Amino acid sequence: MQWLQSPKYLMLIMIIVTIWSSMGVGFLAMLAGVLNIDPELYEAGYIDGISKRWQEIVYITVPSMKPQMLFGAVMSVVSTFQAGAIGVQLSGSNPTPQYAGQLIVNHIEDFGFLRYEMGYASAVSFVLLLIIWLSSKFVWRLFGERD
Template sequence: MLNLFDQKRWSSIIPYLFLAPWLIGLVVFSGFPFLSSLYLSFTNYNFVSSPNWVGLKNYLTMFTQDPQYFQAIKVTVTYVLVAVPLELSFALFLALLLNKGIRGLGIYRGVYYIPSLIGGSVAIAILWQQVFGDSGIVNQLLGYAGIDMPSWVGTPDYAIWSLILLKVWQFGSPMVIFLAGLKQIPQEFYEASSLDGAGKWKQFIHITLPCLSPIILFNGIMQIISSFQAFTPAYIISNGTGGPVNSTLFYTLYLYQNGFGNFQMGYASAMAWSLLLIIAFFTGLIFLTSKKWVHYGDQG
């Protein structure tokens, strides 16, 4: 007969009871759509009729017959490779300034974190569109300096840079993480190096960066993943077209156009799985190279 008051038995069951809501949510809201999209990527599905199995046709079309696909990859990879290093560099710079022990550190930290909370919203994207428009604030300020610039968001050569600046402006999250990492570096390292005649720059290169390398790795991977998934800014600024001349055609925007604009949900699902592999490739590449530049405290 089962003993309902068996403490040992309940101690092994209770953790799973607490995890049950999360596990159910994972299966229902993530697992099922995950497997469904994998199946749909091998079908021709338009929301109206039942999915029609086409095998690898979507993938072959994507890689051999769709020039827009490679344009979307080009724009997105350019965005990631430029925006992420600039964002992390700016975040680290501000973290170094805030680590000087200034008064009201909590206030500055909260203010600087706000862009990360609202930067991906529709309202901010609309505001950004107005700021970098033909008669926006940026061009007005440049006009006072005698510099005549066209609309940033309406010119192919500059449109992507307005999105990159928006990404850099969302520096709050990596900055807070960098700041936490800086506070964990023993001050004895800097004191000992000062006695040896090392200046601020050498201390930064030989102490700060190596000690922060695990955090740089974490921030880099998180920002790369989020940048590949960026959608709202490009959609709002280009009015959903990816223009001008496909200069802001992010991968996710082109995926959206195929899935919800052209009703090619099977093709869009194939694009989603391709994006997963692209992100996995870049993430794996970073982990592979991290052995040479990431240093942990327990290493000799």
């Protein structure tokens, strides 16, 4: 499989595999959210003057599905940072050819476990922790409850 050594093919396949592997959980969460919406909310919205489909989506569907959207967003953030193993498995080497599939997780593994530069690897791990924490805070502010 020599074509996997090409950086553009490796990145394309990594994107496809990541999207495919995350579709199951996201789909089930969104389906549960849509099925959990009370039909009486749409009737009440119709009485209150909601007449277009996009108004139903903006004012009823999306606010009713916020817990499921929060779950799906957090799972997507976490799975994005776990996608580093896909490039290594597809190409068979770490670092990946021409660093095409190199993510921050691969960088930490390369410096921590292959080059034994533990100080640098732990510093990059702390930066990764901050990135994940900030993205989780952003997702929580976007989809979390406002009480």
